[in-house]
Amino acid sequence: MSVTIENLTVDYGGRRIVDDVTMTVGDGERVGLIGSSGSGKSMISRAVMGLLPDGFDVGGRIDVNGTQVVGLPDDVMALLRGAGIGMIFQNPQAALNPVQTVAGQVELPLKLHYDLTKKERRARVLEMLAKVGLPEQFADRPVTALSGGQQQRVAIATALVTSPRFIIADEPTTALDSTTQKQIVDLLVSLVDGLGASMLFITHDFSVLAHATTRSYVLDDGRIVDEGATADLLAAPSVARTRTLVTAAKTLSLR
């Protein structure tokens, strides 16, 4: 699925938070959006998903596989998300329902969007759990009994169980230690490629981006200030903001 964002603006309380952003994610492509805290990354992802709260004004165009989503009514947008977009967020605890079991959580999107029997759903859930590296004995445990990395695996399984064509991962590894970060990024990349889906991967950390994406956009104070192959941006950053982010990533990985 391809996503094209043209001249996107997001305004709140008279302040421009996203300023004339144009970017594309091609069919089957993994694209990064990197910027420091507060640069507007989450606002862009929320605009694409139609999840900006009341009071935020969105301008410009966002084309999701041929559908213009800016201004779509909430119920139509909810159907579009359910049918084709998977979302993974920074904090798995916030995305997971604490009273659910692992299988109950992963099953939710199937209950909402598919007409399957209980047995069929259970089979799909166990298959998906195996793909994220959680064997069957995890299925009936409460999600709260899992580690942060295991919870993010459950969140990934929940986002991908409907085989979405486009995945937005918003800082999916920020809350995890560096070894777990790499495992989760590698898992996400192999699952996204396995589905033939495209992904927008949002982060403030270039070292993560290099594993997750082939092409990236750099955001600073709501504007795109640089773009290119992720490896090139990392190896020879020519724009000041990109250099700052690259230096921060190298300092972190030396620790």
Ligand SMILES: Nc1ncnc2c1ncn2[C@@H]1O[C@H](COP(=O)(O)OP(=O)(O)OP(=O)(O)O)[C@@H](O)[C@H]1O
């Ligand atoms: N609910 C809100 N109401 C008003 N302003 C907001 C709200 N949420 C975010 N902002 C502002 O919008 C700007 C962009 O925020 P956003 O969350 O998109 O940044 P970000 O790049 O995702 O940062 P982070 O990496 O810390 O998540 C910030 O200046 C922030 O203060």
